[in-house]
Amino acid sequence: MSQQFLLSLKQDISCIESDEPDRLILQSSTHALTFKQVQSGLKTALRTLADGGATLSELSQMVEQDGGNFLALRFYTYLQRFTHCGWLCHSALAEGMPIAIAIPITADYQFPYTEVVVESRYVLSRFAYCHSVEGQLVLESPLSRSQVLLLNWQGAALVMQLARPQSCHDILAAVPGISLKTVQQLIGLLLSAQMLSEVSEDGTIQEQANTTLAQWEFHDLLFHSRSRQGRHANPFGRTYRFLGKIEPLPAIKPRMSEEAIALYKPDLEILKTTEVSLTQILETRKSIREYGETPIAAQQLGEFLYRCARVKHLKQEEHGEITRRPYPGGGALYELELYPIVNRCEGIDSGLYHYDPLAHQLYRISDRTETVGALLQNAWQSMGQQGMPQVLIAIAARFQRIAWKYESMAYAAMLKNVGVLYQTMYLVATAMGLAPCGLGGGNSDLFAKVTGCDYYAETSIGEFALGSRIQGSSLPDCESTIAPRR
Known part of the structure; x- marks a missing residue:
C-alpha cells in the first residue's frame, strides 16, 4: 500500500467508544467490528481514520508509539480488512489537501x-464518465468498484487532460500551478480505481486489446452494471422513495379523446376447446414481415388486444392501484400503454389510436398525418423494408408508474415487461393465424411528438407489427372465432 495517499473511512462509519476503556467499535449501517484490548496508539489511529484520515506513514507512527512493529503489522491487517469490507477510502493530495477521493461502492x-511512471502516457477509460451528485462532481465507471469524488478544480482539470493520452510532464505543461507529485498521485489513484489505462508504445491500451470489452458499448455496460446489484451502492428494489411526496399514477391512463371504438371480445371458453396446443403454437411461431392482400379485420385486432393486454382485474392496495392482465408485469403495476397505428384494417380508419385495456376500446388520437406515416415508415425500415405493417402497435411506458415504487432497477424492469408482452403477442398472433413481428428499435422522440406525450413521462420503448398472413401460408390447425369475411 502506497505511503502517499490519505487513508480514511467512509463517512457512514462511526467510531463508538465502549464502556470498557480498552474496547472500540467501528460500525456501519450493515455490520460492526469490535476491537478488544486496544492500546492507545491503535485507538488514536482508528479514531483518525474515522475522523478525516491520515497517510499510512502518519498512522503507522501513531500505532508504533506504544506498540512497536508488531502492532504496526497488526494494523496493516486491519487496513486490508477495511478495504475488503468496502470501508477504506483513498485520497490524492495537493499540498496536503485532498483533491480527489476514491470511495468504495x-x-x-x-x-x-500501481506505480506511476513519469515518462509513460495514460488515458481515461472510455467507460468513465463525470456527473453531478448532490453538488459534487463524481467520476464513475462500470469497470470500477469505486467512485471518485473530484473535490476541487485541480482534480477536474487533471481528469479533463486525461481524455487523451498524456504523460505527467504533458499535464504539468497544460495545467499551471500544480506539482509533479500531485499529478502522480492522481494518476495513481485513477489507475487503482480502474478509471485509467497506461498507453503502450504502439498506442494501444489493455482495454482495447480485451475483445470482450471491445464489444460493449458505453451505455449498455453502464446500464447493465447500474440496474443490477453487485457493482454499485445505490438503493435497489422496492424503496417507495416518493411515498408521501408524489402521488402514484393511476393504473388506467385517462382517456386521450372522446372518439371511442368498441372492440370485439372473443369467447374464451370456445377458444379453450377449439385452439391448438401451446406446444404447437410455440413450434410454429415466427416473425412474419410480409402480409396478405386482404388486411387484418377490426374483429381480429379486437380479439388480439383482448387476449394480450386487457385488464382482467383492478384492485386498490395500500400504495396505489394494481391490475391483472394476460401477461406478467413487475409489481402488477403495468406501466405499458398500447398505441395501435393503423395503416390498413377492415373496419377501422387509418390513424393513431390509444388502447383502453379496462373498457377494451380504442380512442382515436390522430388521423393518418405525415408524422403518423413516419412512424410506419420507421417500422418498415426496421423490418428490412419487406412489408409495411398493417397495424403497428407502439408500446409506450408511463415511466413514473413503476419508478415511483422501484429504484435502480425500474427501467430494466420495463424492458423485461416489453419482452414478456412481445412473447404474449407472438403466441396469440400465431394462434390466430396472423403475421406478427417484434421490432428491435423505434423513434421515441417522433412518438412523443405525434401523441403529444411528455418524453420524460411517457414515450415508446417497443414496437410490434401485426397484419394478415399471405393466403396459402402455413397456419396452426385451429378454428377461428372470427366470422368469415365476405
Missing part, C-alpha cells in the same frame, strides 16, 4: 496500487 473492494 462494493463490499468486495480492492485497491491494487
Whole structure:
C-alpha cells in the first residue's frame, strides 16, 4: 500500500467508544467490528481514520508509539480488512489537501496500487464518465468498484487532460500551478480505481486489446452494471422513495379523446376447446414481415388486444392501484400503454389510436398525418423494408408508474415487461393465424411528438407489427372465432 495517499473511512462509519476503556467499535449501517484490548496508539489511529484520515506513514507512527512493529503489522491487517469490507477510502493530495477521493461502492473492494511512471502516457477509460451528485462532481465507471469524488478544480482539470493520452510532464505543461507529485498521485489513484489505462508504445491500451470489452458499448455496460446489484451502492428494489411526496399514477391512463371504438371480445371458453396446443403454437411461431392482400379485420385486432393486454382485474392496495392482465408485469403495476397505428384494417380508419385495456376500446388520437406515416415508415425500415405493417402497435411506458415504487432497477424492469408482452403477442398472433413481428428499435422522440406525450413521462420503448398472413401460408390447425369475411 502506497505511503502517499490519505487513508480514511467512509463517512457512514462511526467510531463508538465502549464502556470498557480498552474496547472500540467501528460500525456501519450493515455490520460492526469490535476491537478488544486496544492500546492507545491503535485507538488514536482508528479514531483518525474515522475522523478525516491520515497517510499510512502518519498512522503507522501513531500505532508504533506504544506498540512497536508488531502492532504496526497488526494494523496493516486491519487496513486490508477495511478495504475488503468496502470501508477504506483513498485520497490524492495537493499540498496536503485532498483533491480527489476514491470511495468504495462494493463490499468486495480492492485497491491494487500501481506505480506511476513519469515518462509513460495514460488515458481515461472510455467507460468513465463525470456527473453531478448532490453538488459534487463524481467520476464513475462500470469497470470500477469505486467512485471518485473530484473535490476541487485541480482534480477536474487533471481528469479533463486525461481524455487523451498524456504523460505527467504533458499535464504539468497544460495545467499551471500544480506539482509533479500531485499529478502522480492522481494518476495513481485513477489507475487503482480502474478509471485509467497506461498507453503502450504502439498506442494501444489493455482495454482495447480485451475483445470482450471491445464489444460493449458505453451505455449498455453502464446500464447493465447500474440496474443490477453487485457493482454499485445505490438503493435497489422496492424503496417507495416518493411515498408521501408524489402521488402514484393511476393504473388506467385517462382517456386521450372522446372518439371511442368498441372492440370485439372473443369467447374464451370456445377458444379453450377449439385452439391448438401451446406446444404447437410455440413450434410454429415466427416473425412474419410480409402480409396478405386482404388486411387484418377490426374483429381480429379486437380479439388480439383482448387476449394480450386487457385488464382482467383492478384492485386498490395500500400504495396505489394494481391490475391483472394476460401477461406478467413487475409489481402488477403495468406501466405499458398500447398505441395501435393503423395503416390498413377492415373496419377501422387509418390513424393513431390509444388502447383502453379496462373498457377494451380504442380512442382515436390522430388521423393518418405525415408524422403518423413516419412512424410506419420507421417500422418498415426496421423490418428490412419487406412489408409495411398493417397495424403497428407502439408500446409506450408511463415511466413514473413503476419508478415511483422501484429504484435502480425500474427501467430494466420495463424492458423485461416489453419482452414478456412481445412473447404474449407472438403466441396469440400465431394462434390466430396472423403475421406478427417484434421490432428491435423505434423513434421515441417522433412518438412523443405525434401523441403529444411528455418524453420524460411517457414515450415508446417497443414496437410490434401485426397484419394478415399471405393466403396459402402455413397456419396452426385451429378454428377461428372470427366470422368469415365476405
